Amino acid sequence: MEDVQSHFDQGVLTLTFNRPQTLNALNSELLNMLEKQLKQATDSTVRAVVLTGAGRVFSSGQDLGELKGKGLDFQVHLSRYNRVVRLLSTLEKPVLASVNGVAAGAGMSLALASDLRIAGASAYFVTAFMRIGLVPDSGMSYTLPRLVGEAKAMELLMLSPKVSAAEAHAMGLVNRVVPDQELVSQTQALARQLATGPTRAYGLLKRALKKSSGTSLDEMLDYEAILQGIAGKTKDHRQALQAFLEKRAPSFRGC
Numbered sequence: 719m720e721d722v723q724s725h726f727d728q729g730v731l732t733l734t735f736n737r738p739q740t741l742n743a744l745n746s747e748l749l750n751m752l753e754k755q756l757k758q759a760t761d762s763t764v765r766a767v768v769l770t771g772a773g774r775v776f777s778s779g780q781d782l783g784e785l786k787g788k789g790l791d792f793q794v795h796l797s798r799y800n801r802v803v804r805l806l807s808t809l810e811k812p813v814l815a816s817v818n819g820v821a822a823g824a825g826m827s828l829a830l831a832s833d834l835r836i837a838g839a840s841a842y843f844v845t846a847f848m849r850i851g852l853v854p855d856s857g858m859s860y861t862l863p864r865l866v867g868e869a870k871a872m873e874l875l876m877l878s879p880k881v882s883a884a885e886a887h888a889m890g891l892v893n894r895v896v897p898d899q900e901l902v903s904q905t906q907a908l909a910r911q912l913a914t915g916p917t918r919a920y921g922l923l924k925r926a927l928k929k930s931s932g933t934s935l936d937e938m939l940d941y942e943a944i945l946q947g948i949a950g951k952t953k954d955h956r957q958a959l960q961a962f963l964e965k966r967a968p969s970f971r972g973c
């Protein structure tokens with residue numbers, strides 16, 4: 719069985735962490751496979767990506783057995799995580815994390831590096847790093863304060879509490895909470911909605927929001943104008959404009 723299962727349907731690439739015996743703990747093999755599959759997700763037929771976990775959880779984070787067993791080189795290993803996080807962040811199409819059960823440690827980092835998060839009602843998040851005397855990695859010290867603010871991020875990182883799906887929703891950590899039994903269907907429905915959207919514009923939107931966090935309004939106004947120049951030339955924009963004027967629904971092709 720593959721450590722990351724891949725399923726493609728109607729423009730949606732679903733990547734499922736598949737090591738249920740360790741609660742989908744992330745090890746070198748899984749991360750290498752995830753990196754390879756995310757690189758393939760740049761193909762234009764893929765218009766949305768879903769990350770999720772097989773069995774009862776999303777992911778328990780770094781495989782602690784691997785850390786203990788092999789005396790893993792932290793720097794080499796972290797570069798695997800970092801390549802994956804960079805791919806998630808720069809992939810010019812929506813990435814949706816569908817969180818079942820728990821997302822812990824670097825598993826939570828991957829959920830936070832996605833563009834949107836949908837969670838089952840019984841899911842929870844735990845930063846976990848401090849519980850084993852480590853600092854946040856895989857981008858969490860960047861993504862978490864941006865999502866929940868610095869004070870809350872400090873609390874979640876220092877004290878490592880269990881954060882329920884409802885609490886996560888209230889603090890802006892997840893976008894939607896749905897009944898557990900509807901998580902798969904609602905994830906796929908949202909992913910299909912994204913996969914029929916203006917893919918180029920979504921990609922440019924990702925660039926814009928990423929740029930905005932370290933930029934002044936003045937610089938951002940110029941950058942927005944550059945991106946709009948690109949979006950304004952897409953076929954999707956032109957046909958959506960025409961559709962609006964003709965009072966009919968647009969049909970996005972992703973180009």
Ligand code: LHQ
Pocket residue numbers: 739740741743777778779780781782783785792795796799820822823824825844845846847849850852855
């Ligand atoms: C596991 C794991 C796991 C292996 C459960 N590994 N087996 C760090 C270092 C270096 C480089 C890169 O990045 C990082 C970042 C990190 O991710 S640090 C944080 C690592 N993760 C954790 O510390 C979480 C550890 N796990 C837990 O706290 C709990 O298992 C959670 C809260 C996830 C779930 O609790 P339960 O639902 O009560 O399940 P459980 O604890 O009974 O676990 C079930 C099985 O899964 C069990 O194995 P067993 O053979 O006894 O059934 C666990 O040993 C195994 N497992 N997490 N990360």
